[in-house]
Amino acid sequence: MITFKVIKKSRKSKARLGVLKTPHGTVQTPAFVPVATQAAVKAMTSEDVLRTNTQMLITNTFHLHIRPGEKTVKAAGGIQKFMNLPKPFMTDSGGFQVFSLGFGKDFGMGKMLKNKSAEQITTGQQPKLLKISERGVLFRAYTDGREMFLGPKESIRIQEALGADIILAFDECTSPIADHEYTKRSMERTHRWADVCLREKKSRQALYGIVQGGKFKDLRIASAKFIGSRPFDGFAIGGEFGDDKKIMTKMLRWVMQELPEEKPRHLLGIGYLEDMPKIIAEGVDTFDCIVPTHYARRGVAFTSVGELNMMNTKFLNDRKPLDPKCGCEVCANGYTRSYITHLLKAREITPLRLLTFHNLFFFNQYVASLRDAVRRGKL
């Protein structure tokens, strides 16, 4: 079980400070949640992760079900023991993969709509590689092509075996190009799945419901009302978030009003640095994002002066740390931009760890500064 306590509410915004207690430790919220999809924060050891001040992690039902299988993780004593990382964990239900391996893949887009597409997804349409039905989703494993069925029952059963502190209801993350009708029907199915998840769960793990509804105000509100009325331990907000940041803020406003104040709220998959003050100001308590880890492996360092593309030759003779103002062990212990750029160009694997470490530390540090801003009444 978890407990959540709001210890301070901002007067300037809907931001709040909270304490989330889980069987594997306490999380000071708002908190950033790094992503460990395949039971690894890519490029990092578990000890590394601890030293980045990470408070909680999220790993993935779909991927761990495919490989190594939840039985292996359960036999190891649960996700924390398996990973040798004694921290609070969430598991994503596999609902994002319904999108990312489905319509997301078909149309080559993420859940943020970047360029206006003429194409629309409408009722009855199915992704090329998946079959979505009332009971759940028929996937094909990318490892060996075998069929794999994942619905609310299966997802809960797998998540119970994985043993995270917080598990998520199985949902369909809808595409930004889904029309109102498709989004509505998908949302209603996600609601029915939410009730199945509540019924199926036997463990003492916390279960979060997931709000869908796409970019449509009526649907977002309906979804938040429905999910918010159910006895979940917390709430996650999923799905697409429009094509600009103003819409995201509006959407959060629609949704937050409908969710019980005393329970924790997790925003799924959002977390560019510039997003953080905005989402925290709307009352988000935790949020996960692949950006610091994913971008690290593309050679990007997040710093107090913006993003640096460390692949760029101009850094080859720059002997400053990634960020002179950063206190992380990469920056403070003498690793230079010059060295990291050299290693990246040489296609070594070491810089991927150095950048991931720095980025995670930097993200956590930034969120800590935002918690402090809320504490001091500045946010």
Next chain:
RNA sequence: GGGCGCUUCGCAUAGCGGCAAUUGCAUCUGGCUGUAGACCAGACGUCUUUAUGACUACGGGGGUUCGAGUCCCUCAGCGCCCA
């Protein structure tokens, strides 16, 4: 002294009469928000009214041809072999 071979966009390569010309690396740019992806995409001779456009280009010079990076002659540089 003689013989043979090589010289193409930063480097390395392809090309064997219709070519602004292949591929790799490098370089630069763009993308990535509940991670299949240490990834993907684009540009890479110059100019402009960005086009089934102009100009300049495959070591230098000359020639054959409607047309030459491609064939011939010659010069230069590099390499190998025989003296």
